[in-house]
Each structure stands twice: as C-alpha cells, then as structure tokens.
Amino acid sequence: MLRKFLPHPWLTLVVTIVWVMLVNVITLNAIVFGLILGIIIPIVTSAYWPERPTLRNPMMIIEYLLVVLLDIVRANIQVALIILGKRNEDMKPGWVTVPLDLRSPEAITVLAGTITMTPGTVSSDLSEDGHSLLVHCLDTDDPDAVVAQIKDRYERRLKEIFE
Numbered sequence: 001m002l003r004k005f006l007p008h009p010w011l012t013l014v015v016t017i018v019w020v021m022l023v024n025v026i027t028l029n030a031i032v033f034g035l036i037l038g039i040i041i042p043i044v045t046s047a048y049w050p051e052r053p054t055l056r057n058p059m060m061i062i063e064y065l066l067v068v069l070l071d072i073v074r075a076n077i078q079v080a081l082i083i084l085g086k087r088n089e090d091m092k093p094g095w096v097t098v099p100l101d102l103r104s105p106e107a108i109t110v111l112a113g114t115i116t117m118t119p120g121t122v123s124s125d126l127s128e129d130g131h132s133l134l135v136h137c138l139d140t141d142d143p144d145a146v147v148a149q150i151k152d153r154y155e156r157r158l159k160e161i162f163e
Contacts, residue, residue, distance in 0.1 A: 005039070007046040012038035053106040057160050064157045068114055071153065075119040082120075082139050096143045098133045098150050107162035108133070114154050121146075 006012055012035070019034030020026060042049075055061075082091065102108050108130065112123040115135055125134040140146050 004043075006042070008042040008049065008052060011042045014038075015041055053104065053162065055161060056163060060157060060161045064154075064161060067153055067157065068117070071118055075121075079119040079138065086139070091139045092141055094137050094140055094143055096135045096137055096140070096146050098135055098147050098155075100131055100133055100155065101151075102155055102159060102163065103130070104162040105130075107158045110162075111150075111154055111158055115150065 015038035016031070016034035019037055020030050023030045100108060100111075102111060108126065112126065112133060115121050115123040115133070120138040122136045123133055124136055127133075135146070135150070137143070137146055
C-alpha cells in the first residue's frame, strides 16, 4: 500500500524541496503544494521507473557534491583565464572518449550531467552499449589526463554511491 502511494519516496522529498525553493517562500501553502506535487509526480511517472535506483552508500553523496562544487569553482577560474589570456590559435579543444565502468543508468546520467555542469567540458554522447561517454573539452593538452581526472574524481565516487 505504501509503495503504491509513495513509489519513490526520495523523489517525493526532492520534488517538495525543489518546489519550495522555486517559489522562494517557506509557507505552509508552499510546503503542502510541494508535497502534493511530490506525491503525484512519482505516481504518474512510476510506470517509467520499473526498478528503483539503489543507493549503496548515500552518505557518499555529500562528498561527491563537495568535490563537484569545488571543481566547478576551479573550472570557472580556468575558463576565465583561458578567455582573458589565451589566443584562439593557442587553444587546443578536443574530443575525449571516456570508457565507463559504471553500469547503472542513473549513475551514468549523473556523471554526464556533472561533466556538462563543469565549465570547459560538455558530455555530448553515450555509446550505444553504454560503455563510453564522448566529452568535448574547451582546452586540453592531455586527453588522457582528462579521462583519468573524470574517472578518479567522479566515476569512482559514483560507483561507490550507486553500484
């Protein structure tokens, strides 16, 4: 009965919090409406989620978020320095294929989103078999170092969280 009413309790919580943040007011009305949305949306979309994503180590999410936030700040500084101080002729944009050890679709989605949110990189394609991700870098001298950084800083942590 509870699974039918709350098919994805974490999604219910996230939708509620996001709604309250969107209206930018913490009132009883905002919370109640957020809860209503948080209950209805997972019920309506539950057919598209045949299995719940499992979180093996949910506390690792905090570490992951801190690493991503730090990397976003660093990448913003690097991109600003590139824009302000590098000539177009000196830039070395490139495509990098990142082989994936992740198999969970949710983990791969989070990884692709993280890469895209980090300035200077964009994830643009996932191979048909889901074993590699195509990433465009604004400026890189060493594509292997980009792959190593993505695998060490993001994929390793996501593997601990999801698999």
